[in-house]
Every structure is written in C-alpha cells, then in structure tokens.
Amino acid sequence: MSALAPDDVTRSPALGRPRDSGRDRAILDATLSLLTEMGYEQLSIEAVAGRSGAAKTTIYRRYRDKAALVAAAVEHRSPATPPQPEGESLRENVHSLATWLARSISEQDVGLLGALFAGMRNDAGLAQAMRRILRRDETAMTDGLLRQAAERLAPGAAPLFAEVASAVIVHRVVVGEPCDAAFIAHLVDDILLPLLRRT
Template sequence: MPGTRDAEPARGRPRDIGRDLAILDATLKLLVEVGYEQLSIESVAAAAGVGKPTVYRRYSGKAALVAAAVEHRAASVPPAVDARDLRQALLETAGWLAEQIAEQEIGLLGALFAGMRSDRDLAAEMRRILRRDEAAMTAQPFGGVRGEHLVPGAAGLFAEIVPALVVHRLVFVGEPIDQSFLEHIVDDILLPLLQPR
C-alpha cells in the first residue's frame, strides 16, 4: 500500500548507548574539573557532544545525572569470597571495598562532598547509593562465612566502619590503602568489635 513503511518501530528509536556513556563520562570529568556547583546540564551536553534535551530526556536534573554517573562508575556487588575463616573473609571484603573507593579520584570525592552540603537532592541520591551498597555488603556478609559467632548487626557495623576509615586514609591522611592498613582495620578494629566477648 502506498505511503506505508515496513517494520516501523512502535515507540521510536531505541536509546543510543554510546550517548549514554558519553554523558556519564562527561559528567564525571567535569565534576573533577569544575566541581558540583559549576557543573551544568549545558556544560555536560557540550562536553558529551549532544543536545541539552538529550540529557534532560534521560535525567530530571543535575543531582540525578551526577548520581547516575557515580553508579555507572562503581560496581555495587562485592565479589564472592572463598574464605575459610572470618579474618580472611574480612580482609578480602575490606580490600574489595577499599579498591572501589580508591578508584574514585580524590577530586571527584571532594566535589561530591561539597555538592552534598549545598544540594539536598544530591545528598538524598548519594545516601540512596550508600544504602544500596550497604545492603549489597550485608546481604551475604563476609563471603557467607558460617560457624562464626558474631555480635548482632555485625555486617552493618562493617558497612559503617570500613568506608569511613578508607575515605579518611585516602582523602585526609593522603596515604594508600595497603595490606598492612587492611590488616590493621581487621585485626585491631573489626575482629574485636564483631565478635562477642
């Protein structure tokens, strides 16, 4: 029949994944370069080589865009840990978490901290991501080690303590997360706290 098109999609074009990645990468780069306050949808669109409406079709605003970029950068599920004892499981889980945090540039962490102080929406998004990550860490605590007697809420304590110590070490002390520091966290802090006396 004249004027008809074959195999026409019912809901328009599929989303261009390349554009998605370009937008998220541009967001992270600009966050480090100019900070959260100076970052804008316009600047992200220009850096990604897309129009501003393309960004707004995907994200409701700056906070949602930044949260999506942060989630894209970091894996949220800890690896399966094949550990025979609690200490080894703690070392491996803490090491994975430290690596996840250390992969974030110091400038990015600083931009996020500053942005959270001035933007309630960003603070809410970052807390949502934190709760998601804590849930992932506590769903199968310490590699599923069994037969160990732990205090109630041990996995939650782990999720509160380790990120704080890692961020303090990286951002404020300016030292790397090496094996001796991980052993200090596990032997001197976690094991005494997580096991009942």
C-alpha cells in the same frame, strides 16, 4: 525507577520525539571518565558535552546540575559486586572484603564524595540520593559475610562492619592517604576483627 534515572529534571508524557538512550550512555560515560581524570571540582559540564558529543541542552534536559550528573554517572557504572567469601577463616573473609571496599571507594567513589561535599547544602533530596548510592555497596557487602559466618559473629556485627569499615576508609581517602596493604591490615586486625568477634 531510581530517583537518579536520566529523566530527572522534566519529563513530559510520551509526546514528540523520544529521547535517545544512546545519548544517555555517552553522557554518563564521558562524565565517569572525566571524573576519574580530573576530579569532581575540575569537572565541567562543558567538557562532558564536548567529550560525549552531546549539546549542553541535552545534558541539562536530563540533570539539574553537576552534582546530579555525577550521582547518575556513579550509579550508572557497572554495579559493584563484592567478592564471595571464599576463605576459611573469618579474618580472610573480612580482609578480602575490606580490600575490595577500599579499592571501590578510593577508585570509584571519590567523585561521589566530592559531589556530596558540594551538593549537601544546596539540595537535600540530591544529597539523600547520593547517600543511598554510597551505602549500596556497603550494605550489599554484608550479605555474604552474614551468610557465611553468622555463627562466628557477635550479634549486630554485620551493619557495624559496614559502618565502621566504610567510615575509616572514607576518612583515609578524604584525608588523601593511600589505602595500602599495611593500612588494610591495620584496619582489619586492630579495628574490625575486635569489634566483630563474639566476645
């Protein structure tokens, strides 16, 4: 079981009334929607309680603080499934992967990045958990790429793709500029393909 499952804070053995899993879903859904509406900084646990209909106690029983709550919410969202490589050329597949990754990061992981900025210093364990989530999508992505075009790639290209593509997109998002088509093309043609191609 993941380190961010909703029994993070304290869990006594199965005694007394069991936790209501409906509350879990309500809390995480409310967190996700508020996160995309207002961003990490503006997100208040009080607002999560209000929208989810849960008492603050119920939230704090599950998550130590805002960072843990956000991490759990992001992890809880429908798991990211990168597109299968369907194109014929390597560029097509890299391009579609980059497009998907850019949207995934800029739409869903923005809150997580905020939590990372905020939570890193205070809680090493939590920061590690958030790193893991952030990388889940990145690594899941390389599998398809490898299966489809291993022979055309330079050795060690797949992890390099995950590292560089994520880094450049995250940087772009953090800096607040849009990940539009021109940027994706630049990323693919000027950075990724030169690095990936067997030289």
